[in-house]
Amino acid sequence: MPCLTLVESTSTHEKKQIDGPVVNVTKHISFPQFRLDDPKIIHEVKLLGSAILSKDAIQIPDESQASDLRHQAGRAIYSYPIRLLDPVSQTPASFETTFSFQFSNSSTTSFLGDHPTSSNGLLGNNTGGSGLTFIIVPDEFTVGRPGPWLAMLNDACEENYKAFAIEFDTRQNPEFGDPNDNHIGINLGSIISNKTVNASDFGISLKDGSVHEARVVYDGGRRWMEVHLGPNPVFSGFLDLSPLLNEYMFVGFSASTGNLTQIHSVFSWNFTSTSQASLRFPSQETCESKLINKYDRGGFQSQESSQPQRSRKAEPPASFLIFIAVMVLAIIAVASLFYIGRRKRAQKNAVVLPEKKQRPRPPNKPHKFTTTEVSSATRGFNEYEILGSDSRGVYYRGKLLNGTQVAIKRYSAEFLSSQLGLDRRRLLKEITSMSKIRHPNLVPIKGWCQGNREVMVVYEFYTNGSLDKWLFGVGVLPWTRRLKVVKDIADALSFLHSKQLAHKNMKTSSVFLDVSFRAVLGDFGFVLSSTESSRFEAAVSQQVDVFEFGIFLLEVVSGRGRTDTDVSQEERDLVDFAWRMHETDEKGRVVDRRMGSLVNLEQAIKVVEIGLLCTLNESKGRPNMGEVVEFLSLDGPIPELPPSRPMALFPYNSTTGLCTGYACTPFK
Structure with a gap:
C-alpha cells in the first residue's frame, strides 16, 4: 500500500502531506485449474451458497448437496480484497481477466423419448437456467437471489449496493430486458443490463455444452472496456466503473438456477489489476539539517573553533574529579543498603495475599455492551444503517470494533413506556436468559445494552435478510x-x-x-x-x-x-x-x-x-x-x-x- 509520510514545516511546524510520484500497484491471480488437493485453492477461493469444488472446477449449483437443483444460488469469490480505485484521483484500476467455463446438465441426466431430462423432471440441454456472471462486489459473504438475479443481486439489497457484472445468460427474462436466451450482458449496479449482446450473432451457443473462453480487458484511465468470447470481440466501448467501485473490492463468479436448471462450471481463471497510487515524499528535515540549522543560529560551534578559546587554567585537576566521584558512589551505596534493610523488615510483618487472577471472558459469550460501543457500531444510529422497524423499535446494522457485523434492535421509548414494557428489569432478565440458548435455527444473541433509559439487543447479522x-x-x-x-x-x-x-x-x-x-x-x-x-x-x-x-x-x-x-x-x-x-x-x-x-x-x-x-x-x-x-x-x-x-x-x-x-x- 502507498506510504503516507507526515513532514514538519521548518517555518510553521505544521504537519502536511507532500505529493510524490504516481506509482502502479499490481495484483495478479492465477488458477490454471481448481484442484481439490491444492491448499492454495482452499485458502484463496471462498465458496458461498450452493457452490462446490468438484472435478477440477468450480461448480454452481452443488448437485451433491441439493436434492432439487432448481432455485439455487452460489458464488465463488477470491478471498482477499483487491485495490480497484484510487480514492485521490477517483481513477478506476485497469484490469484483465480470462476464464474458461461451461454450461451442462446435471450428472443425473437421463433420456425420456427424444427429449433429455434430468432426474428431477427438468428439461435438459435446450432449456438453460439461468446463467453465470463475472462479478466485482463490495463484500465476500453475500449471496444474491436465484433465478434471473444470477446470485448477483436480490430485491432485499440496498439501492446503493455497488456491484459490477458481466453475465452469460441462458434464460430470457423480458421483464429485465433480455433479448433472448443466449446473450451476454454488462450490468452496472443493476440486474437490468446496460448493454446486451446476442451471442448467436457470433455463432456462439452458450448452452451447447462447449467450454468457452472469455476475456475481459478494462483500461481504467480511458474508461474503456473490451469483452471477448473465444476469438470474437463481442463488445468494446466507453464504460466508467468509478461510481461502482470502492477502493477495495472482491472479484469472482456467481451463478444461479430458476425453474429450469443447469450446472455452471469454471475451469480456470486469471486476473491481473493495476491501480495507480500517489506516494508521498519523505520528510526532508533530518537530524543533520537540524544540527546545521542550530549551528547557523549560533547554538553550536565546531571543536576546532572553540579549542583556542578554552582556558587551560580553568580546567579542574584530575585528582579532584576522582575524589568527588568516589564520594558520590559511597553515598549511593550506603543509602541503598539502608533502603533494602528497611524493606525486608516491612515484608516480614506484612500479610501476603494471593494474587487475584482475572478470568478471561470467552470472546463469543454474550455480554453487556456500552452505549458508546453500540453507537459507534451503528455510526451514531445513522439512518443509512436502518434495516427495518416495527411497533417495538428499529433494527440497525452495525459493525463491532473486531469487524463482526451485527444487527441491533433499539427498542422505542413508546414501547418501553407502554404496558408491555413496564417492568424493565424483568425484560432485561429475559434477554440475558434467552442469550444463553443455542440452537441451529435460532439467531444467536451477542449481547445487550442498557443505558440512558434505553434497551437494545445485539444479534448476529444475516446478509440474506428476513x-x-x-x-x-x-x-x-x-x-x-x-x-x-x-x-x-x-x-x-x-x-x-x-x-x-x-x-x-x-x-x-x-x-x-x-x-x-x-x-x-x-x-x-x-x-x-x-x-x-x-x-x-x-x-x-x-x-x-x-x-x-x-x-x-x-x-x-x-x-x-x-x-x-x-x-x-x-x-x-x-x-x-x-x-x-x-x-x-x-x-x-x-x-x-x-x-x-x-x-x-x-x-x-x-x-x-x-x-x-x-x-x-x-x-x-x-x-x-x-x-x-x-x-x-x-x-x-x-x-x-x-x-x-x-x-x-x-x-x-x-x-x-x-x-x-x-x-x-x-x-x-
Missing part, C-alpha cells in the same frame, strides 16, 4: 425452499418450548435466512407481564406462539401477508379465507399460484391443514410444537379438522401480530 422480503418480494420462492423454512422454524419453536421459554413475536419478519438459505428465528418478543407468574406467562406465550406459527404457515404457503389490501374483501383476512376454503373443500386456492406447476400441491394443502390446526382453540385440538414438528415430516396422518371454523378462534392484532385481550389466557 423472510418477508423474499416471500412477498418481486421473485418467487420455490416450494422446496418454503417447506424447508417452515420445518426449520418449527424445530426452533419446539426447542424453545422444551426449555419452558417462548418466542412471543412469531412472524415472517422475525425469520432470517443465512448464506445457505437455512431459516433461523430471531427478533424475540421479550414481552413479560409483571402481574403473572413466569410459569403461567410461559404457558400462555407458548400457546400464542403456536397460533402465530399457524398463521406463519398460511403466509408461507400463500405467499401473502395475514392481511392484504390488494385482494378482494372476502380474501383480505388470510385466516378467514383459509377456513372458508376448508369449508368448501377448496384449500388449493390458498396455495401461491405464482409457484405454478412446480409446487407439490398435496404437500402444500397438508401444510395449510397444519396451519389451520394451529389456529384452533387450545381445548379444541390445537397441537403443541412438538406435535407440529411431527406433522411437518409429512410422513403420517394429521388430526382431522372440524368441518367448519370454530367460533372462538384465538384473537390477534393483525397489525402487530400480537395476541390481545382476555383470550390471551389459556382456554379451558
